[in-house]
Amino acid sequence: MNLENFELIYKENRVKIKDKAKIRAKLGEIVGDENVSDKEIDIFAYNKDTTLITLNWTLEGKIAAQPDFIVWPETPEQISSILKLANEEKIPVIPFSEGSGVVGGAIPIYGGIILDMKKFNKILEINDKDLTVTVETGTNGMNLERYLNAKGYTGGHIPQSLYTSSVGGWIAHRAAGQFSSKYGKIEDIIMGMELVLPQGDIIKFKTIARASTGPQLDKLFIGNEGTLGIITKATLKIWPYPEKRGLISYAFPTFEDSLEATRQILRQQIYPAVIRIYDADETNRHFGHIEKAKDKVMVVFVCEGIERLVDLEETITRETCKKNNGIDCGEEPVEHWFETRFKVTETSSTPTFKIVADTIEIGFLWDKAADMYHSVIETTKKIQGVMMITAHVSHFYPNGVGFYFTFAGIPPKEKTDFEFYQEIWNCIIKTVEDAGGSFGHHHGVGINRSKWMEREWGKSFDTLKSIKKLLDPNNILNPGKIYESVWKEGGEN
């Protein structure tokens, strides 16, 4: 194939591999010849993840990046040997699972070896008494959940990308599911892990309900985004499949009312598995067919578990919504949400209109959460070319919330789509940081947000960088993410 036909976006500082044939042969010795490839058709398949701007590029015949090799290891020992080889030869290694990451985490921006985890796909053991499942981390989320459901359990971790993400990807990006107010985020769900460190050591964290055995080192690797270690096995919490589901929806006259109602629900220690607040624009978009919700703020709740508990949660949720001016919209909006939650079609259409779109999720404490929302909407709207900026609130805690902004726009003449994209990202993140929030709630840092790490972490970022240096002195594990920024300036003011 003539790769010149495809414009390469990340083309700077690519690793120069002197003797490709030698490296290929050595990789073949480690994983077997059939588990390594440098064929064009495979290299080309791993030139992006699901970062939305890469979809515009795909349509326009551009490619984000280009790896040199793909390997499909099958054991932690093989990964260890690959990492040792990569250290000797100073070749980047990029872990890749299902490629649904949306911040560029799995994009091989300097080239190197893509380490595809898909062959780590065994569900090893369910322990009913302990309520745990042990899996290899390349296991696809839906395949795990379907297996658990068939055996009478749920994993409780249901991201919108359930169909297209893996356990390893969840841990690497510190992901959050849609049912997480009840079941927790991935860091609450994970109980034990096996991983391979950048220089090839294989380490394990014991599965235990809780321990006081020194600092919680395992937490360092949850959210490491494939930069500090490659997770190969994990033990996760599971729950008996819910006996009952209560579907509730209320429309509120203002965004503030909806936030207040949900805050009060959590304050009473009621944890509906799903809570989602849609601002007026998103309500019109997703629930336009519901007359009572027109121009209002829709909130959907799913309470689940044993019947008596669900009944109680439902009663208190309803009372609190009513008290805060909510109008009962019945079960239909929630059923509609269930029906459409995995039906992703927008990514297929927006690029064909040359629209640049993305979603940005951020974390915020309750106090001033509404103010932060309004400032993001106002500042983003001012960017020339922005057509739309809306939000829903997707994750809830007694102390704070996760917001999920969606933007779309058309770059003005003087800007490329990438410059425009970066400008909007930077604008939203700066507004959130200025207001005291966190720039990411569950998608991770990747390429898109590394520029803001220093601002977010302050001096502790130096500590993190020291740890990276200690574990990965040659910087071979997923370079270009988290610790260094490859993005241009723009939009910060």
Next chain:
Amino acid sequence: MSDILDKYKWMGPIIQKMDRDTKRVFMKNFRMRDKNFFPEGDYKADVKNLVNCMLCPNMCRFDCGTLQAAKSETISPAYKARIGYYLTIGKIDPLDPSNKEFIDLMYKCSNEESCKVWCPFEFSVVSLLETVRDDLNDKGVMPDYCKEQIKKLKETNTIEDHNIYETYKEKGIENIETDGNDDVYYYIGCESMKFPEVIKANIKILKKAGVKFSTNLEKKGCCGGPAFNIRDLKIAKELANKNKELIENTGARIVVSDCPGCIETLRNRYQKVGIEIDVKFIHIVQYIKDLIDNGKIKLEREIPDEYKKVTIHDPCLLARNLNDTESIRAILNKMPGIENIDPIYNKQFTHCCGWSGTVHWADKNIAIKEATNRINELKETGAVVFISACPECELGLAYGISEKDKEKIKIIDISELLMKVI
């Protein structure tokens, strides 16, 4: 149309609120969309939907049999669509011999269509790829393994290197030629000829029920299914016409087959090339189920012990295209003492044996791995008797059984099991 307007009603205010410059560019992009990305050209490929698919976050990846077998992004549905798009618009030149592997990818689908179950657009990726295959054929770059199949179809009238129907005598299969007054035509598939015991069982069952039927093996040929997959529609039509004549000569109003692929081709694909045959096409399990319901077949004997615990491998074409997952179960339910344990992926969520579509020619290793995956799912039930109703499945699944398991596991057709109790 009103559905679409309704769906995008929310965009009205957004467009209204746009500043002048943005609105101008947006309207231009709107107008130029086709020209920019779906340029007119001399191709048959469904570019719009290839684009829809290639920009999707691969939402059906978890259930795509070939991807779950190959474990490589290269085999993912959205990537297949992406390469299909690039081959169509010439970003990847199909005529450049170094791009052979990209062409091969267009054939690395089984026809299981699990994608369609989950796809928000209800796409069957293989159907999208078939539109790309049309163009590849027009450009003269049909892969050799496809040409080989076409050659066989032309030379032997079947998908084997010899006319497999001629082997009926040595296999002890009874041939019943039509007198033009049949009620039923038992349409035996090419692949079924590899499983003479199934054919014999079906003939016995039909006879026992007193059905007036024929098999016409002297004149029988392939239904054309493989040619439809390869998209050599010329040969597909030729075979369809031969079959039309053969079927109409029997006078039968009902055509039953032991092969879901044959029924799918006769019932649905012929129509797409303009060939209508005015009879009812049904898979034989459905027909047999009706015979049992109507008391024409009686299940009188106790099932032998070693066949008491079974699991069903639903053939994907039967389950998802012909929408029949109940007939097999209904027949089983009538067998006294039988225990059926469904695998996790059953009925319309069944997984493919690896042998449908073109992948087993384009990449046999993927097909074998797919078969192995399915065997493991069936084994997980604890049963060692796997019941199916498709010769292709029996063929494919056998590749997935390890040497160690070969002694233990039995893959049999529902009719063979039924013979043990009637």
